[in-house]
Amino acid sequence: MSASLATVPVLRIVPESPADAGEVDRLVLDAFGPGRFAKTAERIRERARLAAGYVAREDGRLVGSVRLWAITVGGMDAVFLGPIAVAAGARDRGLGADLVGACLGQAQSLGFAGVLLVGDMSYFARFGFEVAAEVKLSGPVDPKRVLWLNINASAPHGLALPA
Numbered sequence: 001m002s003a004s005l006a007t008v009p010v011l012r013i014v015p016e017s018p019a020d021a022g023e024v025d026r027l028v029l030d031a032f033g034p035g036r037f038a039k040t041a042e043r044i045r046e047r048a049r050l051a052a053g054y055v056a057r058e059d060g061r062l063v064g065s066v067r068l069w070a071i072t073v074g075g076m077d078a079v080f081l082g083p084i085a086v087a088a089g090a091r092d093r094g095l096g097a098d099l100v101g102a103c104l105g106q107a108q109s110l111g112f113a114g115v116l117l118v119g120d121m122s123y124f125a126r127f128g129f130e131v132a133a134e135v136k137l138s139g140p141v142d143p144k145r146v147l148w149l150n151i152n153a154s155a156p157h158g159l160a161l162p163a
Contacts, residue, residue: 112152
């Protein structure tokens with residue numbers, strides 16, 4: 001085996017385990033800083049039940065994370081995606097998109113109505129997300145950044161609440 005093959009990093013995306021929680025929390029804090037605690041999206045996450053999560057490990061080191069949180073939107077069971085965090089040295093390789101893909105597959109297999117998030121349409125349109133004009137969050141948020149991906153229900157309306 002050549003030396004260059006021996007140094008190729010091995011990247012794996014796997015379901016998050018309870019043992020990953022501390023590392024995930026540190027990665028998210030490094031990626032977003034303490035300002036994330038002031039966001040409306042964080043208010044939902046801190047009161048919702050964790051429905052699923054995925055981590056990316058490169059040669060055993062945690063380099064990425066994303067989570068799904070159980071919510072209801074207008075009475076429909078759905079999930080709230082985020083945050084997506086990728087370590088500085090692992091960005092610009094499509095890892096965030098791979099993590100999102102893993103979560104969307106999980107949300108579909110669990111039969112949720114859809115996936116809600118607060119994010120940039122320019123990034124999330126490729127996954128099929130659309131602006132959720134009729135969804136309200138209990139806090140300030142730019143309505144153009146409230147996005148929905150339909151899985152088993154049409155565009156939702158009403159208040160998004162932690163489940």
